[in-house]
Amino acid sequence: MTNRFNKAALLAGTVMAGAVFATPAMAQGTPDEPALETGASNPDGELIVVTGSRIARRDLETAAPVAVVNSEEFELSGSVNVESVINTLPQVVPGTTSFSNNPGDGTATLNLRGLGAARTLVLVNGRRWMFYNTAQVVDLNTIPQFLLESVDVVTGGASAVYGSDAIAGVVNFRLKDVQGVEVGGQYSLTERGDGARYEIHGAIGSEFADGRGNATVYAEYYNRDSIFQGDRAFSNFALGGETDGADLQQFGSSTLPSGVLRYLGGAQGNTGLPAGTEFGAAGASGFGTGVVFDEPANFRRRAGDLYNYAPVNYLQLPQERYLLGGYADYELGGGHRAYAEVSYVNNQVQAALAATPVTGEFNVDLATVQPFLVAGDFAQLQAIDAAETAQNALDGVADDPGVVNFYVQRRIVETGLRENLDERNAFRVLGGITGPIGSYLNYDAYYMYSRTRNANIQQGNISASLFQAGLDGTGTPINIFGPGTLTPEMVDAITIQAQNGDVSSLQVATAVISGTFGDFAITEASDPVGFAFGGEYRKVAAQFIPDTALASGDVIGFNAGEPTDGSYDVRELFAELAIPVRFGTAALDISGAARYSDYSSGTIGGVWTYAGGVEFAPIPDIKFRAQYQRAVRAPNVGELFGGRSIGFPGATDPCAVAGAQNDATLNALCIATGVAPGSVGDPNIRPNTQVPALFGGNANLSEETSDSYTVGLVVQPRFIPGLSITADYFNFKIEDAIATRGGGLNSTLNLCYNVVQDINSPFCQLIVGSRAGNGAITTANPPVLVQDNTAKLEVSGIDLQISYGTSIPFSLFTDTGEQRLQLSFIGTWNEKNDLYPVQGFDTVNECAGRFGATCGEPTPEFKWTSRASFIDGPVTTSIRWRHVGSVTDDDDGLDYTQFNGIEKIDAYDLMDLTFSYAANESLTITAGVNNLFDTLPGVPLFDANGIVTNRPNSLLLGDNQEQANTYPSTYDVLGRDFFVSALVKF
Template identity: 60%
Template sequence: MFNRKTKSALLASSVISVSLFAAPAMAQDVGDNDPSITSAQEAGPIVVTGSRIQRRNTDTAAPVAVVDDAEFELSGTVNVENVVNQLPQVVPGLTAASNNPGNGTATLNLRGLGATRSLVLVNGRRWMFFDTSQLVDLNTIPSFLIESVDVVTGGASAVYGSDALAGVVNFRLRHVDGVEVGAQYSITDRGDADRYEIHGALGTDFADGRGKATVFGEYYSRDPLFQGDRAFSNFALGGESFGEPLQQFGSSTMPALRFNAPGSTVVNGTTFALGSGLVIDDAIFDVGSGAARARAGDTYNYAPVNYLQIPQERYLLGGYAEYEITDWAVPYAEVAFVNNRVATELAATPVTGTFDVNLAAVQPFVSTAVFQQLQTLDARETAANAARIAAGLSPLAGAAPGTVSASLQRRVIETGSRNSLDERNAFRVLAGLRGDITDYLQYDAYYTYNRTRNANIQAGNISRSAFQNALNGTTSGINIFDEGGLTQEQVDQISILAQNSDVSTLEVASAAISGTLGDFALGQAEPIGFALGGEYRRVASQFIPDTALASGDVIGFNAGDPTEGSYNVKEVFGEISVPVEFGSARLELTGAARYSDYSLEAVGGVFTYAGGVEFAPIPDITFRGQYQRAVRAPNVAELFQGTAIGFPGATDPCGRPAAASPGALRDLCLANGVPAANLGNAAIIQPNAQIPALFGGNPNLQEETSDSYTFGVVIQPLAIPGLTVTADYFNIKIEDAISTISLQQSFDLCFDQFQDAGNPLCGPFFGFGDIRGPEGAIDVDSTPVLGAQNIAEFVVSGIDLQVSYNMDLDFSLLGNGGSDLNLNFLGTWTEESSFLATPDSDLLDCAGVFGTACGQPTPTFKWTARATYVDGPLTFSTRWRHLSAVDDDDDTVDYGDFNGTERIPAYDLVDLTLGYDFRENVTFTVGVNNVFDTLPMTPTFDGIIVSNTNNGTLLGDNQEQANTYPSVYDTLGRDFFASVLFRF
């Protein structure tokens, strides 16, 4: 923390964020009204996030939110994600609560437009990413060294290049003067979910202040918390209740981890599904018990063994330094290394599918009655197969005498849980040179290399081939028909360890010249500012699965195909700022442009540009507005994802009768290789209901484009020192957004809607050579490639509002003669958050809703407010976090009838923090988050009956995981933390 003088200056300088978050206003603007702040004019030129021009003031036409370092201390936050996700501009991405889905990383999702559309910078430069989607893991940024976090709303490609469609988040790291050693410990009031961290930093000035250097290190550990450790998440609520009460078999008096209705349809024992021939009274036949189950829905409760908080262990080392040789030569360098180990855990592997079962192989494990059922089924299949052969048809698979083909479901609980361990090693090196060319001209050039390697080990998987071989008699048989029936030898026989690797690299070489046009000024304003430069970037990434994963032999975790690709881009850019003053009024016009030349043929050269204006008729009020055109080039995964063949059901338009009639459809089918004589003949064009297609990356993807504009007002009345009110309207529209669609959608869009072979949406049929055989049917050897396409559209709009107020109080509780009170409110009203999946689909507006289509809740109102009282060495702070109510997005289903809820009510959390400075070099801080222990409601439990009659955040089938959205709604409960910081 800080002594009172330091704290006052810091809190005042970040009034618009006050250790909280700032919306569009500029925190430093308060300096005009606060004598404790050194003016920007006195401090020298600075660079504001969102521009490369060095300027004397921190005003910009673009809204910039600022999160100060004090927020990390006051909220007890060690991981960056926990602070950033509280911003009203952010819809949480992956977090520490993301187990399934989840991959152990923390990502940033501005405005809910997707993590790939949010650009992350550190000290104004791109940070390392971790996978083929080119996403940054926020866990790799040292939170204890963050000076501020700047968030720029809207597109910023003209300044920073690709990816900045939703906006830019810049993490500024501070230099350390002296020695800092700190530690923090957090634990819930239930005595679990422990987290502890220790860090140290050493910094110094040298050579009479011409040089400075900082080195640092950190260790962080986070214990796991299971869904079974919280009553609200212990039962996997779902919609499959079939109109009956939930029969809970998860209690200590009933068979472990089984119950009717909720959860997974794959049970502990083995069932033969309906249609397999083992049917009694139209119910699924349980081979283990030799009797029919009462009804479908007797399922397995997978929830308790899933993580509610994923474990993490992190080592972070690094440093940065600079040295002024002369005014015109200041070399600088940065280096960072992160070792991050994170695990996710799922319930035991569910085996489903059709398998060939040899009667002799399974006879030792089933009752006589069951074996007779199998013999009856075998006789039926043998007779049916003989009839097919007599009719000249192909024989049935698995229909040989003594073998039946059956659809099986089996939860292999004997193997234990599935665990996926990711160990990511990432390093980043940067070397640069900056300096003054003249009194009015500066330069800055640097090169950075970033590399991340991830080793992923999966335990608990089942080999499909080994499982099949044990059933068809190829290898020793296994007892899959009784719960717990597999011996350890049999478990080893069918288990398989799987491994993945990811390698990602980023290279950036950048150089820029910025300055002013001498002393020339318009109307006695500041000089005209400008920046010119160029940049080269190369991104490369690969995903390397082992043979089992690539072949699809693994059951448990998703199989994956190898992916590898790279591309580069060469860019030139420029900015200009023209300030004008007349009397007490001030006007500033800004502009920026960038030309990018991508090595990707489908993207090529693209322009991005921006223009803005600020107008202050009087010192108390400033109006501002900006327009930006931004782009995002497709990432490696979207372009080069490994392909695998599939056979989706679809209808080929060229086989419809309309294709034989003159018109655009006929012409397009002819151009696609269908002989004229066969047009409209479905028997020839589509002999099967399923059509072969390859699924993977699409190298023909083009760039996404966005148009965004903001306009607003900043009010700082001179009559009320310390008060700042800002309001900014934002509107972001993304066109040609990259999205994956089905084969049928591709057919419809290309052949029925656009009917233009040159349209990118016809790429799967015309962009990969001949896909049809000589008679016009799609050929399995040259199938259409179905990857992502430039087809979707996003629109998000609303208003950011902030009110902040600092005041000096004439009293002191500790007898210091005075104290400070800092108040801050930051909120966002979301007017629209819409998504158009394809040009002919229905518009889906996700503002104020959640669910299977919209995903994470997008509250109409989201705000955070903080009040901080500083009295000498004492700091007391309270925070209020609010989300407005949201409704389910599916009007066709009433989830209230299925143990869920249609509406999540308004949600509020209150946090408290107390800090004290001892002798100005030791700070002790304690706090409690979620003071009132607000958690999703618990389903009522009465014997074996479970019901969910809540009106809260406890959900059924419209959940993400853990019966809720754990990255949005707190799942830990009341949480305590204590930290200590030593400075020498």
């Protein structure tokens, strides 16, 4: 049934050998054959199920807008991984990709409308797919791209039809039935001779039992080589400086291989000591000169004083994947059919970061470190110790003579890279039965079980306790005072291998009856009224299992975290109704859906979702459509039961901003929350731009609710055969959105100190008790920010899709004297993409047309993808144009152009060219080049002081980057990229 639907709905694309990129989910005709009338019945008379509905019907449409990506688009774009094509759709903001090294976890995720991967439901053949983590997100690496027949993208809440997680929309990957044997492979290589990717696959499909059964089995191997940031000139240097008020320069981390000690003023926060004193000379000389820096900010800004961490980070992550599976169905008799699906995936992806930076407070025993210091440096430590002892005596507090607490910053380059290997093993099995009930009804029931297990092994971590023991004399003494001073024995004494695992499982049992109320119809010309009703049971379970080192927080390098273990189940009843009305040449279709979900005790309980839609075609050439959806998303396992884990988000501490002490209210509030008197306004109380905080789940969460509607039209003029146009306005509003309490650490600090300014407010109470010493927020007792129903999201805009096919009177490869031309366009205008971090406050992050620290990935106002294909007998020539509109920085309070920075990323265009040759009925060869004009972030030019003297283009971002000086999931970082593939069928 699925194949029949796609052959009808995508007739132009299949006849013209892959010309259509994203066509509306409607019937279309070839240039020589008029399109089916809008709202007409399937000419084959066969009942089908379309994405966005469970009603088996003859009509090919729903009121919900659907974009369809054909299998040919994957072939013409040279995309082996599903993410590469899906992320070019204008409805999608890139999630985790093959360029996500930090952050990244070796997966590829799908993020519709920028509302988050957890709010996008992924289906395969109309049924839920396996997820991989406690957030219940699907890894697109597990879907066999070479078997795709089409991908349906339905935007708009679809919880009434599919249940939770469909709050932003649904993406349905349809797999084809194979007849015979298909063997194929592809090889890709960048113009620079790196980043090789190769894939081989095979599939065998056949009928059996005298045609009563059909089965397809398949296998694939995929391998992707790594590319380091040091392999591209634009990403070889970590660039920055704008947020410190300096020119763009060779930047990096102030955690240097030479090491820095910073005295914070004593554990009691006493003020009679020289807080902020640093020991160690600038640059390569490191310790040994006795130079003291009194301005840490200047130290951070100097180009020569910073460690360039960029070259050893991955630009493209290495990957190795094995994929096996199959699906089959068997006619039992009387129209009843049993079916089964099974799949297995082994996926290995590695990430790499620069050597571990140790930052934090440590007790330094002077006698232990004396052998590693010259007399002048040691004398300074003795002076600090003596001053501390004297001050403690005046304060009447206990003292530990010979021991001083320092804030230590030291890049442990002697250990080599931090390497992180994820190996995921996932399988899914499904069995079901479907068939008729009398003349008017059909049933479908199935059970699915999936399980994913991830093993994560980390190299290059430092044990905090062993590092402390090396400084206080209780362990092997370590020499951190200068570059290359750690001996192999010292490295062995402080390094630790860590590992963790994830186990996720999903069970689904669904039964649905659909059909008509006999021959009952509203008018004589109308199809019968259709309906569907049924029930579903789902059980979700997930675990995060860290080893002892990670769970205890003893690891420095990769973030530590506590275990997570939780599950929930839900029982649901749902129903749909479709009322078609035909009168003359006009057509009216009314639809409705509702679902009641009862979640297990201790979670959200019972919730309703519902939807209604209408389509009206006054004449066959044009149709108007509208739909409203109330959708919900239940909190996932990680949000409910997630163990606490430490993170280091970028944040501005208002108490560390110069001049804060001059605001009486702010000064008093800072002191009340733990800042030492006299230290308000001192930048030393924020020794790092990244501030530690603990994050975790919250068992008291409730559901998110979404109200969304779409209004649009479909135009298929009969006087222009082959042309179809759809335009739809979409509007989402999500209330009680689950996010980090307070809107995140930076938002919490702002609300506490600048907005509410009340020590008793929940925002200030999150900070109280988290400051130590002179008031710095450190890893010793960081704020705890759990998940909460705190945010609100609003998204709106217009989607436009155009497809046109015709013949042109010119041919090189056939004697017909003509060839086929197929044009397609799919674009989105984002009117609004707003995030309210905390409901009830006017603070809003307006992200349409923005990018940056708050909005993240660029969300342009305009984004489109178009393709022109010429099919001349056996030869197809295809050109793709990808456009990402300009975006501006999301921080209205800082003008980056004052610091040689970036306030705006210009509009971005890529061109791709592909040739495909069908040598015969069995062999097709395809070759192409993506990013034809080698559009990349430009290569900066530096002066003798490391300052950038020339910024070639706006893609080179500096401080505004996500990673690699740009946003590598949005803007191409490979450059001109070639591929060749072959497919053999017999």
